Amino acid sequence: MPPAASPAPRLQVRHLQSPLAGPYSFTLAAGECIAIAGPSGSGKSLLLRMLCDLDPNTGEVLLDGAPRAGMSAPTWRAQVVYQPAEPAWWLPTAGEHFQPGQMPRVRELLPQLHLSPALLEQDISRLSTGERQRMALIRSLACHPKVLLLDEPTAALDPESVTATETLLRQETGKGLSLILVTHSATQAHTLGHRQLHMRDRMLSEDAA
Numbered sequence: 036m037p038p039a040a041s042p043a044p045r046l047q048v049r050h051l052q053s054p055l056a057g058p059y060s061f062t063l064a065a066g067e068c069i070a071i072a073g074p075s076g077s078g079k080s081l082l083l084r085m086l087c088d089l090d091p092n093t094g095e096v097l098l099d100g101a102p103r104a105g106m107s108a109p110t111w112r113a114q115v116v117y118q119p120a121e122p123a124w125w126l127p128t129a130g131e132h133f134q135p136g137q138m139p140r141v142r143e144l145l146p147q148l149h150l151s152p153a154l155l156e157q158d159i160s161r162l163s164t165g166e167r168q169r170m171a172l173i174r175s176l177a178c179h180p181k182v183l184l185l186d187e188p189t190a191a192l193d194p195e196s197v198t199a200t201e202t203l204l205r206q207e208t209g210k211g212l213s214l215i216l217v218t219h220s221a222t223q224a225h226t227l228g229h230r231q232l233h234m235r236d237r238m239l240s241e242d243a244a
């Protein structure tokens with residue numbers, strides 16, 4: 036019997052570029068976390084936006100071996116979820132952003148991030164910045180993504196909430212979620228990242244900061 040073919044990486048990025056940034060080529064395995072650090076303005080968010088296909092780009096991105104080019108944007112973005120540093124809310128309350136079928140997952144995640152279920156019913160503008168940031172992570176995870184692109188998900192959080200968020204993210208990668216995490220925290224990059232990449236002048240390298 037020939038050995039079983041190894042599965043395709045969760046994400047394959049080949050020569051991804053735009054007039055503003057790149058080219059970038061790397062792979063991300065299932066359950067792997069790549070942490071990306073780098074100075075402000077170096078191009079980290081541009082990379083995440085290209086991966087999610089929000090900005091015009093060329094090159095190739097494959098998910099479990101399937102080219103992004105063969106999928107509709109909604110199909111791609113349901114599996115490769117991008118959470119910007121300042122997530123948008125378009126309905127009056129956080130709860131209205133969830134589908135009924137997502138609620139069991141939401142109710143499971145809320146206590147893990149030290150959030151009261153009552154916050155689902157409050158006007159979103161009355162939530163603190165840190166509460167909104169944690170609620171945004173719940174919104175991202177409730178979509179059951181295969182790949183989550185997180186842009187500074189703990190920037191507004193106190194140390195306890197940072198720990199809770201990191202614990203949750205480690206739990207999710209342990210269950211197979213693949214993560215690209217942009218963070219300014221070297222500690223977080225080493226705590227969560229299986230690999231640490233560095234962005235400088237819109238160039239990505241494996242070497243340490």
Ligand SMILES: Nc1ncnc2c1ncn2[C@@H]1O[C@H](COP(=O)(O)OP(=O)(O)OP(=O)(O)O)[C@@H](O)[C@H]1O
Binds near residue numbers: 077
């Ligand atoms: N649509 C655009 N057109 C032109 N320049 C842009 C555009 N979007 C971003 N830039 C510029 O590209 C550079 C990289 O931006 P990016 O948002 O990726 O930085 P970043 O590394 O995520 O920074 P930060 O850590 O501050 O979030 C910045 O100088 C930014 O002003």
